[in-house]
Amino acid sequence: MQRAIVVAVETRALHATIDAELDEFEALARAAGAKILERIVQRRDAVDAATLVGSGKASEIAQRAHDERADLILVLNDLRPRQRKNLEKIIPLPIVDRTMLILDVFARYARSREGKLQVELAQLRYRQSNLIGSAADLSRLGGGIGTRGPGETKLEVDRRRIAQRIAALNVALRNIRSQRALRRSGSQREPLVALVGYTNVGKSSLLNVMARSDAYVADRPFATLDPTIRRVYLAPGSYVRMADTVGFITDLPKELVAAFRATLEELQEADLLLHVLDASNAQWLRQRRAVEAILAQLELDSVPAITVFNKCDRAVAEALGQTGALYVSAKTREGLDSLRATIHQRVAAINDETKV
Ligand SMILES: Nc1nc2c(ncn2[C@@H]2O[C@H](COP(=O)(O)OP(=O)(O)OP(=O)(O)O)[C@@H](O)[C@H]2O)c(=O)[nH]1
Ligand SMILES: [Mg+2]
Incomplete structure (x- = not known):
């Protein structure tokens, strides 16, 4: 395990969301195999153009890193190449930013x-x-x-x-x-329904309960990286293919969007998207907006979609009562019958339209 110190600059723009962003950042760090020794947050109006944190703070971090035998510094804010170079001169450790993580x-x-x-x-x-x-x-x-x-x-x-x-x-x-x-052009196709959403909201868990399958599930970001498709029963004689996909995250690195673009664009062939939200997470609205932005970037915002709040077994109050949304739990299986029925209706309606 690598021993890491987490560093962030709390600018005015970050003030409202910094705690949530740091929690998410540390979950990423743990998934990458880091042990977090300490969080050092500096409040400033804006980041320092030369060293991100002030230079005094940078020396202080270098000292803490030395005392705590840290192996690396994890920086929440975006780092310019020049800031990275300057910081590395003061803190003689690898500096890893959010994108690298x-x-x-x-x-x-x-x-x-x-x-x-x-x-x-x-x-x-x-x-x-x-x-x-x-x-x-x-x-x-x-x-x-x-x-x-x-x-x-x-x-x-x-x-x-x-x-x-x-x-x-x-x-x-x-x-x-x-x-x-x-391979795809040869196969006779059943409608394709794709699960999309923020990472860790329970997409793979939902696929598993819907398809009685055993896709990999874990309580850490980016458990699913490889697309999987399973056949799901909706009603007598009615089946769909359901695709599980990589989860999204705020400010998904543009290099990753570019690299995964071709795979994700295959979702344009989907007949229906299930946008899965985590009803137990107070940050669900921020997550929803991040996912919507990425869907637009991938030109998937014109694919018909339904909103599904998962983890309703432990929903926060603010997530309840959203109109037009379905509430389910992959854990208790609440709401799955109406999810099946809704998918069945929507897919049938889409098929009718395309026949006309
Ligand atoms: N309480 C509760 N926990 C759930 C529910 N569904 C999933 N989880 C848990 O949430 C965590 C993430 O589940 P996954 O199914 O791996 O989530 P995912 O959306 O596929 O995540 P990525 O593949 O990482 O993007 C796991 O620890 C699940 O056990 C639910 O309905 N209720
Ligand atoms: Mg998954």
């Missing part, structure tokens, strides 16, 4: 060949555009959080080889996708 969780858990290639592509693009990964940096980092590639391979060091590797990854991904498109 998310990419690291993906690298750690991607299983399918396509998933691994996509993650590696995203990581290399990020390193390229943020000027990370000179040989000196990497030898110091030694294969920990921020440098781990999918399947424990080390990220490429040499810039010229990074460009070559990116090109090779793009070719390999195109091949996988064209094979999948061929």
Whole structure:
């Protein structure tokens, strides 16, 4: 386990949401295998242009890191390349930002060949555009959080080889996708319903209770990275294919959106989206907005959708009574009959429309 100190600058803009963002950030850090020693938050009107935190604060962090034998610094705010360089001069430890942390969780858990290639592509693009990964940096980092590639391979060091590797990854991904498109065009299709939503809201759990399947479920961000499809019974003679997808998160790194774009755009073929929300999370509205923004970015906002609040067995008051939404629990199985009935009606209505 790597020992990490979490650092954040609380600007005015962040004031209202910083606690929730730090909780989420630390959940990501734990999923990446870090042990969090301490949270250091500095309040400022704006971040310091040179060192993110003030330079005095940076020295203080360096001292704490030394005293607590920390291995790395995790920074919540976006870091410019220059701020990273300057901070690394004051704090002689690897500095990992939120994007690197998310990419690291993906690298750690991607299983399918396509998933691994996509993650590696995203990581290399990020390193390229943020000027990370000179040989000196990497030898110091030694294969920990921020440098781990999918399947424990080390990220490429040499810039010229990074460009070559990116090109090779793009070719390999195109091949996988064209094979999948061929397979799909042959199959007689039942309607496709896709589960989408913020990470950890219970999409895979819902798929499991609906399809009596055993997709991987875990109480950590990004448990699902590889798309799965299962057949789900709705009513006599009525079945749909239900797709589970990677969860979304606020400010999903653009490199990840780009790398996963092709896979996610296949959701445009869905007849219906189930936008799953976590009724037990006080942050559900913020999560909903983040998901809606990503759906728009992927041009999925024109696909018919229904809103499903999951975890209604422990709902917070503010999540209740939203009009037009369904309330279910994958845990207690409450509300699943009406979810099946609603999907059945919506899919039938869509099919009728397309016949006319
Ligand atoms: N109390 C309660 N917990 C639930 C319910 N559904 C899921 N969970 C828990 O929520 C956590 C996340 O569930 P997942 O099904 O892995 O969530 P997901 O949306 O697929 O998450 P990612 O794949 O990581 O995006 C797990 O610990 C589940 O046991 C529910 O209805 N009630
Ligand atoms: Mg999942």
